[in-house]
Amino acid sequence: MASEAYCGPLNPGQLEAVTFEKKHALVLAGPGCGKTKVIVARAAHLISTGVPPERILILTFTRLAASEIIERVELAMRDSHIGLRGATFHTWCSTILRNSQGLFGPMDFTVMQRDDQLQLFKMSLARQAPKGGLPCPASICDLYSEVRNTLKKFDQVLARRLPRFVGQRDDIVAVIQDYEERKRQCNYVDFDDLLFKVMRKIEKSPEHRAWLGLQYDYILVDEMQDTNPLQWALLQPLTEWATLFCVGDDAQSIYGFRGADFQNVHCFQKRLPDSAILRLQQNYRSTQEILDLSNWLMSVSPIHYGKNLRAVCGSGHVPELHTFNDAQEEAFWIAKDLVRRHKSGVPWQSHMVLVRTRLDAEIIKEAFAEYKVPFVYLSSTPLFETGHIKDVLSALRVVANHRDELGWMRYLTLWAGVGEVTATKVSNQMIEQSNIGACLELLSSEKKIPKALIEVLQAILALPKQVSAMIKTASTLMTEILKEKYKDDWHVRQHDFNTVQMTAESYVSILAFLEDYVLEQYRAAVDKKSKLRDAVCLTTIHSAKGSERNVCYVPQLSVGRYPSKSAIGDADSVEEERRVLYVAVTRAKKELILTRHLPSDWELQKGRWPTKTKVENGEQSGLDIATQLHDSYFLKTLPSCLVKL
């Protein structure tokens, strides 16, 4: 079989999936059973049997995964410009909006970052509810996002997420309407809009549906278990034209907070009667001892996952479980253990450390610095989220979209003598103008606006369409104000502009460049580069999906962390936490090292355990929560034979 020749051996189940000929299929498999391999081989198989690559669309959860799959298919086909299309749902929809000759609405828009969304909600709140009394901007933003991603009724989501505010329903709706109106005025599109706008059009209009559906013969979807109802509403109408081939694992669904819906997996066949469910059972990644522990973790869940992974590669080391006095001792031990392994000849890059949150990573980073362990951190704050870069980019933003109110606010308030009040007044005027030329004219007549502020924008406008040159000019002309604003660490920050310039080298459109960084193109490039270095991979578990290493450490497996305090009291959240831990432990190929530390004195004073639930519902005491944390601790009933203490 051609794809097998390209992609390496396939077992009979994988081969059946790769060459499946009836209509739609969902391949369900546990971790390490070759789902990614099957997607790559399926694409190679389709191409080798004559399907034009541009008629195949591959949808993945991250841009990195999309680019890796495309690369692997290209490698398999020995053709590096094969023309296969791979994207996340967001980048796919953004391309549809921008490249449809206006069929899906205006094509020139600025994609908002979450920061921008929060700022806009804050302004809407100030306009609609000046005396307060409503949820904070982040809560309203998340509420609205959940409504759109789950396609549930607003009142239903409000009652579940923010029960205390049900009485203020109409006020919250007014804030959201104000936010929507402002977004329209400013030419903004938020993350959810990208999907929502496309979905609404194809839902309502047969012409739009056909226009999109006719572009594809095959749509291949990775990580189906993490798709949400909005994403399904985009896929289902296209099945009239294209064949859907999805892979997923219900035990690895960890994006419930983004509205991921099990139904997309569990109801697949009911929703698409001309479809088949295929299952892959053999795990090629881990040793049986690692799988025994993983199987046990799922077997004690109240949900019946029915996971019983069998290792093709047989037996190996029993997972280790180490307990330390505190988090620092734990982190130092991990660093020392890595140094020991490296000294014995194992490359750094054979190791991965999987943490729960960015904050958890900090203590590990400190220990790595102390013991000089080289590492790449896969969830670090991208450069583009830092203040000085955002400041420079704000100048480019307003040149690209003169109705970008938040861009104006950031840019104007950078300059001495321009306060919030003036900036608000001026940016309101700017978004009324017909173009950036008219804005510059008006700015020149404003007494409070420094000349240098206008000169930066004029200089950007005068340049040919090269985004990297624009960044260079803007950062050079803004050096004095930035140096003053970031005087404490300017010596470090000043070097970042070169990196951003390099990233922008191939771009001729500011909007396209800004959008790519909002949608994580930049992070994907960094992740890819970092994989080439010999370094330990330090990563959040959410960023580790699809990855594997010979030796994996899962630290901070302490009471109150798995499940985390915030999940207690909500059975769905606790189960999602279990799946997060499942993803972590199933990344290990040969050795799994679990570590934890004893609760600190502070935590031991039971009355001082965080009392979020108590605050919100007035029901539970801190003591109750401490007891629940102990009772629900995932390792509480861990059979001692599954680990080496």
Ligand SMILES: Nc1ncnc2c1ncn2[C@@H]1O[C@H](COP(=O)(O)OP(=O)(O)OP(=O)(O)O)[C@@H](O)[C@H]1O
């Ligand atoms: N038939 C096979 N023969 C040999 N190795 C295989 C086979 N199928 C998969 N593998 C190997 O097993 C490992 C896991 O495969 P892959 O990453 O495709 O699994 P997955 O199901 O996508 O895992 P996860 O869901 O955990 O990300 C890879 O190293 C892959 O090369």
